[in-house]
Amino acid sequence: MSEPNSKPASSAAAGVPGGVDLRAVNGKKVLVCICGGIAAYKTATVVSRLAQAGAEVTVAMTEAATKFVAPLTFQALSGRAVYTSTWEHIESQDPQHIALASRADIAVVAPCTMDCLARLATGRADDVVTLIVSAIDRSKTPVLLAPSMNAVMWDQPATQRNIETLRGDGFEFIGPGDGWQACRTVGAGRMSEAEEIVGRVMGMCAGRG
Ligand SMILES: Cc1cc2nc3c(=O)[nH]c(=O)nc-3n(C[C@H](O)[C@H](O)[C@H](O)COP(=O)(O)O)c2cc1C
Numbered sequence: 001m002s003e004p005n006s007k008p009a010s011s012a013a014a015g016v017p018g019g020v021d022l023r024a025v026n027g028k029k030v031l032v033c034i035c036g037g038i039a040a041y042k043t044a045t046v047v048s049r050l051a052q053a054g055a056e057v058t059v060a061m062t063e064a065a066t067k068f069v070a071p072l073t074f075q076a077l078s079g080r081a082v083y084t085s086t087w088e089h090i091e092s093q094d095p096q097h098i099a100l101a102s103r104a105d106i107a108v109v110a111p112c113t114m115d116c117l118a119r120l121a122t123g124r125a126d127d128v129v130t131l132i133v134s135a136i137d138r139s140k141t142p143v144l145l146a147p148s149m150n151a152v153m154w155d156q157p158a159t160q161r162n163i164e165t166l167r168g169d170g171f172e173f174i175g176p177g178d179g180w181q182a183c184r185t186v187g188a189g190r191m192s193e194a195e196e197i198v199g200r201v202m203g204m205c206a207g208r209g
Helices: 039-052 071-078 097-102 116-121 126-136 151-155 157-168 194-208
Strands: 029-034 056-061 106-112 143-147 177-180 186-190
Touching: 029 039, 029 097, 029 126, 039 056, 039 071, 039 106, 039 194, 056 071, 056 126, 071 106, 097 126, 106 116, 106 126, 106 194, 116 126, 116 143, 116 157, 143 157, 143 194, 151 157, 151 186
Parallel strands: 029 056, 029 106, 106 143
Antiparallel strands: 177 186
Protein backbone atom coordinates (compact mmCIF):
# COMPACT_ATOMS: atom_id res chain seq x y z
CA MET A 1 0.00 0.00 0.00
CA SER A 2 2.99 2.36 -0.08
CA GLU A 3 2.99 2.76 -3.89
CA PRO A 4 0.59 5.67 -4.58
CA ASN A 5 2.10 8.33 -2.37
CA SER A 6 5.56 6.96 -1.85
CA LYS A 7 7.13 10.10 -3.40
CA PRO A 8 6.04 13.63 -2.61
CA ALA A 9 4.84 15.60 -5.65
CA SER A 10 7.75 18.02 -5.45
CA SER A 11 10.36 15.30 -5.94
CA ALA A 12 8.56 13.42 -8.69
CA ALA A 13 9.98 15.37 -11.63
CA ALA A 14 12.17 12.60 -13.07
CA GLY A 15 11.25 9.69 -15.27
CA VAL A 16 8.79 11.13 -17.80
CA PRO A 17 9.93 11.61 -21.41
CA GLY A 18 10.14 15.16 -22.68
CA GLY A 19 11.23 16.68 -19.38
CA VAL A 20 7.68 17.68 -18.49
CA ASP A 21 7.38 19.07 -14.99
CA LEU A 22 5.31 16.58 -13.05
CA ARG A 23 4.16 19.33 -10.72
CA ALA A 24 1.84 20.47 -13.53
CA VAL A 25 -0.62 17.82 -12.41
CA ASN A 26 -0.36 18.49 -8.68
CA GLY A 27 -3.87 19.10 -7.36
CA LYS A 28 -5.52 18.42 -10.75
CA LYS A 29 -8.54 16.17 -10.94
CA VAL A 30 -7.71 13.50 -13.48
CA LEU A 31 -10.37 11.06 -14.59
CA VAL A 32 -8.86 7.80 -15.86
CA CYS A 33 -11.28 5.58 -17.79
CA ILE A 34 -10.27 2.01 -18.51
CA CYS A 35 -11.71 -0.30 -21.18
CA GLY A 36 -11.43 -4.04 -21.66
CA GLY A 37 -8.10 -4.61 -23.33
CA ILE A 38 -4.91 -6.40 -22.39
CA ALA A 39 -3.14 -3.05 -21.99
CA ALA A 40 -5.28 -2.27 -18.92
CA TYR A 41 -2.34 -3.47 -16.83
CA LYS A 42 -0.27 -0.53 -18.11
CA THR A 43 -2.88 1.88 -16.82
CA ALA A 44 -2.01 0.83 -13.27
CA THR A 45 1.34 2.58 -13.81
CA VAL A 46 -0.40 5.64 -15.27
CA VAL A 47 -2.63 5.92 -12.19
CA SER A 48 0.27 5.34 -9.81
CA ARG A 49 2.50 7.97 -11.46
CA LEU A 50 -0.27 10.57 -11.52
CA ALA A 51 -1.12 9.92 -7.88
CA GLN A 52 2.57 10.21 -6.95
CA ALA A 53 2.68 13.54 -8.76
CA GLY A 54 -0.13 14.86 -6.57
CA ALA A 55 -3.12 14.44 -8.88
CA GLU A 56 -6.51 13.47 -7.53
CA VAL A 57 -7.13 10.46 -9.74
CA THR A 58 -10.60 8.99 -10.18
CA VAL A 59 -10.89 5.71 -12.06
CA ALA A 60 -13.89 4.42 -14.01
CA MET A 61 -13.86 0.95 -15.57
CA THR A 62 -16.10 -0.76 -18.09
CA GLU A 63 -17.36 -4.18 -17.13
CA ALA A 64 -14.92 -5.69 -19.64
CA ALA A 65 -12.02 -3.78 -18.05
CA THR A 66 -12.74 -5.42 -14.69
CA LYS A 67 -12.06 -8.82 -16.31
CA PHE A 68 -8.46 -7.77 -16.98
CA VAL A 69 -7.43 -5.92 -13.80
CA ALA A 70 -9.37 -5.86 -10.55
CA PRO A 71 -10.89 -2.51 -9.51
CA LEU A 72 -9.17 -3.01 -6.15
CA THR A 73 -5.81 -2.41 -7.83
CA PHE A 74 -6.91 1.01 -9.02
CA GLN A 75 -8.60 1.78 -5.72
CA ALA A 76 -5.32 1.11 -3.92
CA LEU A 77 -3.22 3.08 -6.42
CA SER A 78 -5.52 6.10 -6.57
CA GLY A 79 -6.62 6.01 -2.93
CA ARG A 80 -10.17 6.61 -4.14
CA ALA A 81 -13.33 4.68 -4.99
CA VAL A 82 -13.44 3.11 -8.44
CA TYR A 83 -16.56 3.54 -10.58
CA THR A 84 -17.65 0.36 -12.33
CA SER A 85 -21.39 0.86 -12.61
CA THR A 86 -23.76 3.42 -14.01
CA TRP A 87 -26.30 2.59 -11.34
CA GLU A 88 -24.28 2.43 -8.14
CA HIS A 89 -23.87 5.98 -6.85
CA ILE A 90 -20.80 6.04 -4.65
CA GLU A 91 -20.13 9.62 -3.60
CA SER A 92 -23.01 11.74 -4.71
CA GLN A 93 -26.76 12.04 -4.49
CA ASP A 94 -26.62 13.88 -7.81
CA PRO A 95 -26.24 11.83 -10.98
CA GLN A 96 -22.68 10.64 -10.52
CA HIS A 97 -21.71 10.83 -14.20
CA ILE A 98 -22.54 14.54 -14.27
CA ALA A 99 -20.66 15.17 -11.03
CA LEU A 100 -17.58 13.23 -12.20
CA ALA A 101 -17.60 14.83 -15.64
CA SER A 102 -17.96 18.38 -14.42
CA ARG A 103 -15.29 18.23 -11.73
CA ALA A 104 -12.57 16.68 -13.93
CA ASP A 105 -9.73 18.90 -15.20
CA ILE A 106 -8.77 16.28 -17.78
CA ALA A 107 -9.94 12.80 -18.77
CA VAL A 108 -8.00 9.91 -20.28
CA VAL A 109 -9.41 6.70 -21.75
CA ALA A 110 -6.63 4.09 -21.64
CA PRO A 111 -6.85 1.57 -23.06
CA CYS A 112 -9.57 2.73 -25.43
CA THR A 113 -10.90 -0.36 -27.18
CA MET A 114 -12.12 -0.66 -30.75
CA ASP A 115 -15.62 -0.98 -29.35
CA CYS A 116 -15.31 2.09 -27.13
CA LEU A 117 -14.05 4.14 -30.09
CA ALA A 118 -17.17 3.04 -31.97
CA ARG A 119 -19.44 3.91 -29.04
CA LEU A 120 -17.90 7.34 -28.57
CA ALA A 121 -17.94 8.06 -32.31
CA THR A 122 -21.65 7.32 -32.47
CA GLY A 123 -22.56 9.19 -29.30
CA ARG A 124 -23.43 6.17 -27.19
CA ALA A 125 -23.63 6.50 -23.41
CA ASP A 126 -24.68 3.05 -22.26
CA ASP A 127 -21.83 2.09 -19.95
CA VAL A 128 -20.11 3.90 -17.11
CA VAL A 129 -17.15 5.10 -19.20
CA THR A 130 -19.05 6.44 -22.23
CA LEU A 131 -21.72 7.88 -19.96
CA ILE A 132 -19.19 9.94 -18.00
CA VAL A 133 -17.28 10.95 -21.15
CA SER A 134 -20.54 11.94 -22.85
CA ALA A 135 -21.15 14.41 -20.01
CA ILE A 136 -17.76 16.13 -20.39
CA ASP A 137 -17.78 19.54 -22.05
CA ARG A 138 -14.68 19.19 -24.24
CA SER A 139 -14.48 22.94 -24.84
CA LYS A 140 -13.38 23.15 -21.19
CA THR A 141 -12.07 19.70 -20.33
CA PRO A 142 -9.85 17.79 -22.76
CA VAL A 143 -10.41 14.08 -23.31
CA LEU A 144 -7.36 12.05 -24.36
CA LEU A 145 -7.93 8.66 -25.98
CA ALA A 146 -5.20 5.97 -25.99
CA PRO A 147 -6.37 3.32 -28.47
CA SER A 148 -5.15 -0.21 -27.99
CA MET A 149 -5.91 -3.19 -30.12
CA ASN A 150 -4.64 -5.87 -32.45
CA ALA A 151 -3.19 -4.57 -35.74
CA VAL A 152 -6.02 -5.99 -37.85
CA MET A 153 -8.61 -4.37 -35.58
CA TRP A 154 -6.70 -1.07 -35.79
CA ASP A 155 -6.59 -1.24 -39.61
CA GLN A 156 -10.30 -1.91 -39.98
CA PRO A 157 -12.00 0.81 -42.02
CA ALA A 158 -14.58 1.15 -39.24
CA THR A 159 -11.87 1.91 -36.68
CA GLN A 160 -10.17 4.43 -38.95
CA ARG A 161 -13.54 6.08 -39.71
CA ASN A 162 -14.27 6.32 -36.00
CA ILE A 163 -10.85 7.86 -35.28
CA GLU A 164 -11.47 10.44 -37.98
CA THR A 165 -14.89 11.25 -36.55
CA LEU A 166 -13.55 11.53 -33.01
CA ARG A 167 -10.70 13.83 -34.08
CA GLY A 168 -13.26 16.04 -35.78
CA ASP A 169 -15.34 16.02 -32.61
CA GLY A 170 -12.40 17.39 -30.62
CA PHE A 171 -11.06 14.30 -28.89
CA GLU A 172 -7.30 14.14 -28.50
CA PHE A 173 -5.25 11.03 -29.21
CA ILE A 174 -2.04 9.43 -28.05
CA GLY A 175 -0.72 6.50 -30.05
CA PRO A 176 -1.14 3.78 -30.76
CA GLY A 177 2.42 2.72 -31.45
CA ASP A 178 3.88 -0.18 -33.37
CA GLY A 179 5.36 -3.13 -31.57
CA TRP A 180 4.81 -6.41 -29.86
CA GLN A 181 1.16 -7.29 -29.28
CA ALA A 182 -0.48 -9.66 -26.86
CA CYS A 183 -1.57 -11.84 -29.81
CA ARG A 184 2.18 -12.52 -30.30
CA THR A 185 2.50 -10.51 -33.51
CA VAL A 186 4.20 -7.21 -34.20
CA GLY A 187 2.22 -4.35 -35.68
CA ALA A 188 0.25 -1.15 -35.18
CA GLY A 189 -2.27 -0.81 -32.38
CA ARG A 190 -0.09 -1.18 -29.29
CA MET A 191 -1.11 1.26 -26.55
CA SER A 192 1.37 4.04 -25.82
CA GLU A 193 3.62 3.35 -22.87
CA ALA A 194 2.46 4.52 -19.46
CA GLU A 195 5.20 7.14 -19.18
CA GLU A 196 4.23 8.63 -22.55
CA ILE A 197 0.60 8.90 -21.45
CA VAL A 198 1.62 10.48 -18.15
CA GLY A 199 3.91 12.88 -20.02
CA ARG A 200 1.06 13.93 -22.33
CA VAL A 201 -1.34 14.44 -19.42
CA MET A 202 1.28 16.57 -17.67
CA GLY A 203 1.86 18.59 -20.83
CA MET A 204 -1.88 19.14 -21.32
CA CYS A 205 -2.26 20.23 -17.67
CA ALA A 206 0.77 22.55 -17.95
CA GLY A 207 -0.67 24.10 -21.10
CA ARG A 208 -3.90 24.89 -19.27
CA GLY A 209 -2.23 26.54 -16.27
C1 LIG B 1 -8.39 -11.75 -24.04
C2 LIG B 1 -9.04 -10.56 -24.71
C3 LIG B 1 -8.26 -9.49 -25.04
C4 LIG B 1 -8.83 -8.38 -25.67
N1 LIG B 1 -8.04 -7.32 -25.98
C5 LIG B 1 -8.58 -6.27 -26.63
C6 LIG B 1 -7.76 -5.15 -26.97
O1 LIG B 1 -6.57 -5.09 -26.69
N2 LIG B 1 -8.36 -4.13 -27.66
C7 LIG B 1 -9.69 -4.14 -28.01
O2 LIG B 1 -10.15 -3.20 -28.63
N3 LIG B 1 -10.49 -5.18 -27.65
C8 LIG B 1 -9.97 -6.22 -26.98
N4 LIG B 1 -10.76 -7.28 -26.61
C9 LIG B 1 -12.19 -7.20 -26.91
C10 LIG B 1 -12.93 -6.32 -25.90
O3 LIG B 1 -12.68 -6.76 -24.57
C11 LIG B 1 -14.43 -6.33 -26.20
O4 LIG B 1 -14.66 -5.71 -27.47
C12 LIG B 1 -15.23 -5.64 -25.15
O5 LIG B 1 -16.59 -5.70 -25.48
C13 LIG B 1 -14.81 -4.20 -24.97
O6 LIG B 1 -15.63 -3.62 -23.99
P1 LIG B 1 -15.40 -2.14 -23.47
O7 LIG B 1 -15.07 -1.30 -24.65
O8 LIG B 1 -16.72 -1.79 -22.85
O9 LIG B 1 -14.35 -2.18 -22.44
C14 LIG B 1 -10.21 -8.36 -25.96
C15 LIG B 1 -10.99 -9.47 -25.61
C16 LIG B 1 -10.41 -10.55 -24.99
C17 LIG B 1 -11.29 -11.71 -24.62
